Amino acid sequence: MTKVKVAINGYGTIGKRVADAVALQDDMELIGVAKTRPNFETVMAKDKGFNVYTLADRVGAMEKEGIEVSGTVEEMIEAADLVVDCTPGKVGATNKDLYEKAGIKAIWQGGESHALTGCSFNAETNYEEALGKDFVRVVSCNTTGLCRVLSPLDKEFEIKKARVTLLRRAADPGDIKTGPINAIVPNPIKLPSHHGPDVKTVIPNLDIATTAVKLPTTLMHLHTVNLELEKECTAEDVESVLAEQSRIRFVGQGITSTAEIMELAKDLGRPRGDMWENCIWNESITMYEGELYFFQAIHQESDVIPENVDAIRAMMELESDASRSIEITNKTMGI
Secondary structure (H helix, E strand, C coil): CCEEEHHHHHHHHHHHHHHHHCCCCCCCCEEECCCCCCCHHHHHHHHHCCCCCEEEHHHHHHHCCCCCCEEEEEHHCCCEEEEEECCCCCCCCHHHHHHHHHHCCCEEEECCHHCCCCCCCCCHHHHHHHHHCCCCEEEHHHHHHHHHHHHHHHHHHEEEEEEEEEEEHHHHCCCCCCCCCCCCCCCCCCCCCHHHHHHHHHCCCEEEEEEEEEEEECCCEEEEEEEEEEECCCCHHHHHHHHHCCEECCCCCCCCHHHHHHHHHHHCCCCCHCCCCEEEEEHCEEECCCEEEEEEEECCCCCCHHHHHHHHHHHHCCCHHHHHHHHHHHHHCCC
């Protein structure tokens, strides 16, 4: 079987995870990753046997630190069929001309705008829309988490109105540059937040509004979800629908916090302690005065990783059926 040649431009929080996931796929070949600095992540990429590429003016800095590079970013792109851009938000958009010039397909992350690609992706929701596309944007961690629950519930019960409050982690565990450390920050102050419109790039007809605050934690995001549904249902009906979704995990057994969910991920032996699934407290699923409520936790570092793999498969038309691609990705990653 001919494998699709995949390059990863940016090897940070998301890029290194996508690289590992791509390397697990039988229908994909990871040809290299691009780094701009000779830091510990660059060394780890080399230790894993990945080909490391860099900007032309950074080759000397890499070699000075004893890191052998395989070439420039441009050379990596020329050798690829598709590039997954995991560079920092707003930086990735500047690379589009480079990819177009090379004539290769490209995936961006949720930090870029929908307008950049015209196709925002979530595997369970709109896989078919990405089939054969040249450019696709995998939506952010929060939008991914919301699409995973809102799409099946909308199909089954028809969502009349969705109102969600996002309690957001302030920074990733390895991020020492941002905060807050001892504050709760309405972010944004002007309501609603951008998350609702971002969901609508995947589920266009959904009536959704979101608000968000930043909290002094690095572990996960937490969503409080409130839905008005057109069709009558019970909490048990909702739980049954969500239980059928392979990237949703119910948490209980004494788990009452995001800290315990992260401990569970470690106990499961997940690489980097990642939790790729939405984590829903099924005990929280409640119908109250005709409206649905529940809590879910989202691991911001990892929930988009399987979505990137499925986006590659759709864009390269390796698999036309969403459920089949999801099944393959889940199996190879251990979901």
